[in-house]
Amino acid sequence: MFVTLSNRLDAMSKRLRGKGRLTEDNIQETLREVRMALLEADVALPVVKDFIAQVRERALGAEVMKSLTPGQAFVKIVHDELVQIMGERNDGLDLNARPPAVVMVAGLQGSGKTTSIAKLGRLLRERDKKKVLAVSLDVYRPAAIDQLERLASEVGMDFYPTDPTGDVVATARAAADQARTGYYDVLLVDTAGRLHVDEAMMSEVRGVHEAITPVETLFVVDSMTGQDAVNTAQAFDQALPLTGLILTKADGDARGGAALSIRQITGKPIKFMGVGEKTDALEAFHPDRIASRILGMGDVLSLVEEVERSVDHSQAERMAGKLKKGKGFDLADMREQMQQVARMGGMGSLMDKLPGMGQMSEQVSQKMDDSQVSRQIAIINAMTPGERHRPEVINGSRKRRIAAGSGLQVQDVNRLLKQHKQMQKMMKQFKKGGMQKMMRQLGGGGGAPPGGMPPGGGLPPGLGGR
Numbered sequence: 001m002f003v004t005l006s007n008r009l010d011a012m013s014k015r016l017r018g019k020g021r022l023t024e025d026n027i028q029e030t031l032r033e034v035r036m037a038l039l040e041a042d043v044a045l046p047v048v049k050d051f052i053a054q055v056r057e058r059a060l061g062a063e064v065m066k067s068l069t070p071g072q073a074f075v076k077i078v079h080d081e082l083v084q085i086m087g088e089r090n091d092g093l094d095l096n097a098r099p100p101a102v103v104m105v106a107g108l109q110g111s112g113k114t115t116s117i118a119k120l121g122r123l124l125r126e127r128d129k130k131k132v133l134a135v136s137l138d139v140y141r142p143a144a145i146d147q148l149e150r151l152a153s154e155v156g157m158d159f160y161p162t163d164p165t166g167d168v169v170a171t172a173r174a175a176a177d178q179a180r181t182g183y184y185d186v187l188l189v190d191t192a193g194r195l196h197v198d199e200a201m202m203s204e205v206r207g208v209h210e211a212i213t214p215v216e217t218l219f220v221v222d223s224m225t226g227q228d229a230v231n232t233a234q235a236f237d238q239a240l241p242l243t244g245l246i247l248t249k250a251d252g253d254a255r256g257g258a259a260l261s262i263r264q265i266t267g268k269p270i271k272f273m274g275v276g277e278k279t280d281a282l283e284a285f286h287p288d289r290i291a292s293r294i295l296g297m298g299d300v301l302s303l304v305e306e307v308e309r310s311v312d313h314s315q316a317e318r319m320a321g322k323l324k325k326g327k328g329f330d331l332a333d334m335r336e337q338m339q340q341v342a343r344m345g346g347m348g349s350l351m352d353k354l355p356g357m358g359q360m361s362e363q364v365s366q367k368m369d370d371s372q373v374s375r376q377i378a379i380i381n382a383m384t385p386g387e388r389h390r391p392e393v394i395n396g397s398r399k400r401r402i403a404a405g406s407g408l409q410v411q412d413v414n415r416l417l418k419q420h421k422q423m424q425k426m427m428k429q430f431k432k433g434g435m436q437k438m439m440r441q442l443g444g445g446g447g448a449p450p451g452g453m454p455p456g457g458g459l460p461p462g463l464g465g466r
């Protein structure tokens, strides 16, 4: 199910994943795409409109704009709203009644009522160890009664023999009596359907409903009928106090429009989903799992994983430990940090992803040329391990040697050493005052970042790392 929708939304989430920031423009554009995808999936128009409005409102809010990973945050909103329109959680059968609990199904002919009764019977027998009696009120088609009898014996529930010449309401009452006197836990009532909604059928099911007062009155609907499914559900809902829906033939439905519209329009929960012809092909309808399936949620999770992966945790931890012990931040550490930043797509993209740093990042990234990072790394590479560890030994002649070795000028080496000193200072502050103090210092000046922030320089652990 949901193949088309899933493909479209999956492509969308992949594309958004690459975006460090979302602008109002690309949110609008993406919303247009989501809208198209939903309409293509045959979701009812009012549902699409509501859905888009909800997503838009949330997407333009702080939730996405200030998010660590806006693309991911957007996809999460789509996911949440999908869950929302499908009913949030799974509603199982409510059998809270003095036994026998009567469960009645209604729906058009061929929608899958009889099959669903058998599936429910099997579930109640096998999972809940219930004693179940089934009765068919489909007196118009003798084959339909036989069909239920056959299925009943297959799934191990008892069958009440229907007199095809008798009155439907009287049969329903008699079956209910037998369920009572026979100490059944559940009575499953199969009804006749027509090809179209008609008044005779409606008044018949209404009569049955009044006679046996079911705890569950389930509307069975073929999901392949798309928006028609929604219309018939509405018609039945007006005629009968429905307690829930069973969506059948989900296995053959590539679009999924009914699943997405029907809850929102009828306000009735989808309790089960039929996913095949066999009696075990019934699934509890879990909106969150369905939404994840639609969005290929592995991908959303992988968004998080990707960010995490690009950070070398052991390295960050080692660095944090080192700082905690009061050991200095040497040039080798600085190089590690710069390499980490480079791996994460450079300084600008990293700043973008930090909450609350959106505005600052533009100013900062202008000053931070990522190509500088590789030059700085080259300089540190040209040093000896001893020099990296104790930069104070780097005198004039060493500077000339390092400059030559990295193909740069002595003044570049000087600049790097100065930056390293500034970073060391920042590290100390970070250690003392933590993140917030440092951020205040960085952002507080307004305009260009103060000297503390080295161009293209590394991040303290906990900022770049974790």
Ligand code: GDP
Binding pocket: 107, 108, 109, 110, 111, 112, 113, 114, 115, 116, 193, 248, 249, 250, 251, 252, 273, 274, 275, 276, 277, 281
């Ligand atoms: P009824 O007229 O409402 O009682 O419908 P039936 O239970 O007789 O089902 C009509 C047809 O749909 C039968 O061929 C069933 O095997 C088939 N069917 C019912 N539910 C499902 C389902 O979830 N998946 C598939 N693939 N077929 C189903």
Ligand code: MG
Binding pocket: 113, 114, 115, 138, 144, 190, 191
């Ligand atoms: Mg039937």
